[in-house]
Amino acid sequence: EEVVDKISKVHTTDDDSEVNINVETVVGLSKELRQSTVSIGKRDARYLTDTFYQIQKIRIGLENQVRSVNQNKDGEGNPSIMEYAALSLAVLEKSIASAFETFVESRAETKWMTEIKGIGPTIATVLYAYFNVDGVESAGNFWSYAGLNNNNNPWLGKEKAAQIVNELYKIRSIKSRGFKSVIKGLVKQGIITNDTINTIVNSISSKKINYDEIAVKELIFKVLGDLANDICAKAYDAVKDQLMEFKQINEGDGLEITPEALQVLTEEEIERISNEEDKTFGFIDLSVPFDSDDLVDYFMSLSDANIITEKLISMLMIKLNSRRTYATIKKNSVEKRENDKYFGRISKESLRNYLSKPPYNINLKVTMWKIGEQFMRNSNRGSLYGKLLQERRALETERNNRHEYANQAFHLLKAKNYNKGTSTYQYLSKGMLSPDHINARAKRYATKLFISHVFEMMYISKNGKMPKTPYVISVGDHVDYIGPEVPYDKYFKYTK
Secondary structure (H helix, E strand, O other): OHHHHHHHOEEOOOOOOEEOOOHHHHHHHHHHHHHHHHHOOHHHHHHHHHHHHHHHHHHHHHHHHHHHHHOOOOOOOOHHHHHHHHHHHHHHHHHHHHHHHHHHOOOHHHHHHHOOOOOOHHHHHHHHHHOOOOOOOOHHHHHHHOOOOOOOOOOOHHHHHHHHHHHHHHHHHHHHHHHHHHHHHHHHOOOOOHHHHHHHHHHHOOOOOOOOHHHHHHHHHHHHOOHHHHHHHHHHHHHHHHHHHOOOOOOOOOOOOOHHHHOOOOHHHHHHHHHOOOOOOOOOOOOOOOOHHHHHHHHHHHHOOOEOOHHHHHHHHHHOOOOOOHHHHHHHHOEOOOOOOOEOOOEHHHHHHHHHOOOOOHHHHHHHHHHHHHHHHOOOOOOHHHHHHHHHHHHHHHHHHOOOOHHHHHHHHHHOOOOOOOHHHHHHHOOOOOHHHHHHHHHHHHHHHHHHHHHHHHHHHHHOEOOOOOOOOHHHOOOOOOOOOOOHHHOOOOEO
């Protein structure tokens, strides 16, 4: 009602004249949504939640702009008309949120969720819309999709994505020099001709082969015969030393223990920290002799250097410590613009673009943060997850005081340019996580447990039985299964 009252009278001119909006039309949308949401499925619910988040994002941006103009941070702009737009969106946002209330009452899954302390209709609708147990056998898939495993599968961003792709190309370049020198020698000896090599290269882009790597390999061995294997062996020997000398992007990233830390860390702690391995990225083993896939990659690069081959993808998986599956990489890095030359294929640009995007759903990631905040607020109000959050925070604090997270602290200190005057820098420089970091760890722990229960609930709803292996918080020092705050059998009949 307060929003409706504000939006009905918004000043837009210097003479204080008013522009009125038909509030009943906007608010009336809520009634329509209430009637229609009962019958919508997961896909439409997801569209609705996507729309909700988009409206919310624009509304917050407008409010920030109004604040900026009012504080004279921006020389231009009409705060009144922007306030009018922000308030209009606020009404629409509220209308959709009220529609979620009707939606959650129509399904057992969402009704179960809203009985959890801190989980309201909006969050319940988002979880129902985004999560799907089809083909999923564990809660880990839900965690990854929602960004709860971000420490294990970090968002690379544009800069790091470009570095990784460039590294793959630098390694390819070294290998190519080996193949080129060997083939050049064979041509000089008259064993093969340049026409033979050109035939292979030109055939790769032909309609018959069309960059099919299986067909390319068959062509190479048809033309070169056993000589192909000999070329691989000699090419590796030609550049082996260069490969061994190549510095990968995660080399030289050793920890730098600060002077502050040296004053508080024991010799045993320093030794332990120094021996801890950073598993953010893997190391590509460059001591392995070349095989036929390397030869295919060489000829493919001669035909079109921008096409990503199976060999490059296999190296990428090693670089990412197999955090992303082969199928995921193939599916999401294919060029999808129909007017692009590489449509339907993976190019250097499309792979780089894929790697630069978050490996999770951004809207769900935001929702996970909100869930953690709700559990923290309800930690003294009978919330199971809030209680576990408190216990986890105490455990994390003990470990932090023992400098068990010193390795992470130093990596954070190196990765981000913290102001030395902040309390966060003071903690990190001594080999400890800040209280905010500890709170985030505790919230993520409680949220992961809740999402594991959401997975079990959805699995039960669909299959009438518990998943094969119920989730146990092994990393949380719990040896027994932790049940949900609201029993499943309150809404579902299932085989335990």
